Amino acid sequence: MNKFDKIINRKNTNCCKWDLLGEDILPLWVADMDFEVCPPIKDALIEVASHGVYGYTLLPDSYYESFMDWQKKRNNWKIEKEWISFSPGIVPAINMLVRALTQTGDKVILQTPVYYPFYKAVINNGAQILKNPLKLVNHQYEMDFDDLEEKAKDPRACLLILCSPHNPVGRVWNKEELERLGNICIKNDVMVISDEIHSDLIYKGYKHIPFSSITKEFSEISISCLSPSKTFNIAGLQISTIVIPNSKIRTKFNNVLENNFLTMPNIFGVKAYEAAYKEGESWLEELMEYLSDNLEFLYEFIEKKLPKVKVIKPQGTYLVWLDFTELKLTKNELKELMLKKAKVFLDEGYIFGAEGEGYERINIACPRSILEEALNRIEKALNSIS
Template identity: 55%
Template sequence: MKYNFDEVIDRQNTNAIKYEPSVLKEMFKSEDVLPLWVADMDFKCPDVVVNAILKRAEHGIFGYSDGDDSYYEVFMDWNKRRNQWEIQREWICYTPGIVPAVNYIVQAFCHTGDKVIIQNPVYYPFAQAILNNGAQVVTNPLKREGDQYVMDYEDFETKAKDPRVKLFILCSPHNPIGRVWRKEELERIGEICLANDVLVVSDEIHSDLIMNGYKHIPFASLSKAFAAHSITCMAPSKTFNIAGLQISNIVIPDAHIRMAYQTILENNAIRHPNTFGIVAQKSAYGEGEAWLGEVLEYIEANMDYIDDFVKTRLPEITFVKPEATYLAWLDMSRLGMNPEELETWMQTEVKLALDEGYIFGEGGEGYERINAACPRSILKEALERIEKAVKKRSL
């Protein structure tokens, strides 16, 4: 490998939320916890991105900026090459993050009391965005069948028929369970949405982080009808570990839907990307593919490490390797603790800062989400802490 992902980089004193002592103390009751919660990587981003930012910084003037043609073209080329999806320049709306985008989408397409479907357990800011903007959350829980999660189409269709349901937020790939939705699954859910005039909001921020043997399919790429009735949210942030630069690309093929979204952006004074975000997107999508290949190989090896460790040393815990993302979803329900007890145990006995499963909604109780985008030595330390604490409980 060209890149050394085993290197442990000290992120203290860099204002990193994941490591900020005051944040850890507030959220996890102690600064003395190993943080594997926030979904960013503990790896340096690609050299090409670092060098491009340094070169731009040397200019010394950081006035108002905007994306030029190449800013958009690298994103379009990336999707054409990797996803076989041809995006038109005018479809792309800059937004400083996908969580802000979801909030703006709810503002644009929901009135007070309207409803939005989500598939729990799912990324918790979805529910927050819905509720914070006066809409109601409608859950279509994913079903656990053996080692796999599947969609409940019958329940989804029943709920989509409610005329107050305006949006469906699709998490593709799914966070936290790590599913890559197949073509047939996307088509079936899409047809239900079309039949009931439910706008599909597809969060595809993890779409570049696909494990070997799987293939991401952008929802809007499946048909012109789906494209015209959807909003796709993408970003280089998870892919290249540049979330702090606040860049996302919201793809809206339909002109009327796009105009409604752009009106909300204007109302919220969202206009131009920041200077370094522009440079980062161009260099990452333009020259960062080799780095991505290597980091995916390392992350998949980390998932293999978790899988082997759990099977051989933590039989009380269940783990199914994800098809995508760098997030491991561990079932700890057989430890016999309720969500509050599990959280307290994880913080005070294990001394890990993780995302508790219950925050992802119904179906997440008893689970822990671990960020595996870290050096293997850190992952080993985390798993050994769990092993030690489990053994202590059994004494």
């Protein structure tokens, strides 16, 4: 048996994914995997736990080194230690960045449909959203550069949040796309927050390119957000890394961190982070094979048994964007169908923006038997209404 086939009961563990909804609902929503962590992470955590003292914790040099080595090895991205800031999470960091880098009423460009906390990060921090919707061309999403040229010209546009790879549509942006985006942003004085939290989860045939690594000019306008939390499923340990080569932008961000006393990591998080980046790579390769097989399973199931549903094939991430628009259901009808009839909880497409209405995002990072059960339930529910 493959180790990723093992079912681990997460119910009644304060688990956000499994304990938020009723007992009978199968959850394939939030970006959280149902797999056990790789042994080096577990061992590192046991070592910290067995020490028995859990006081305030410093960021050791090995925190910086493990991250810089990982990025150099996997993406040939050479990062200097002084560019790195710690953050407990990427969503909190994006919120702090919007606050630090915009004035009230400034505009932040989002490429929609997109990860829903981006919307709140803009609005809750006094800025306005400027949408640059993605275009769906032959079952794959693309950036709309003509629209971006126009939006970036807006004198109040000062920031763009790039989701790379993109959640929920699964695109791994290629170099040409990133270059076009970066050049438009440079020309119009727009800074780029590049959220690369999913960048280790890339399928065969695709390559992640860190936005900041492309040219020196790109690095000067960029803020890159990274973490092993999706790759190794350690989001509950709350540790991430923000890379800001431009010293003026970095000072603004670090001031917010210091003013909020957010400079010290969780003692468990820092050890897990290092273990992941230093010793987790072979486990990650096995994970990607399992996820690829889950994807194939999903494609085949949908093609044979759910012909009205279309899959937007992801190039990275374990999140898959499913098109249910052929069913012509309202957003509430589709939600009811999933939750009440099928008794599965996927993320409703509309929460990613109006462009997502009629879509559902499914998380395939679970044992295949759970994925199969969820798809069987969806098939039964769809048959009951057709």
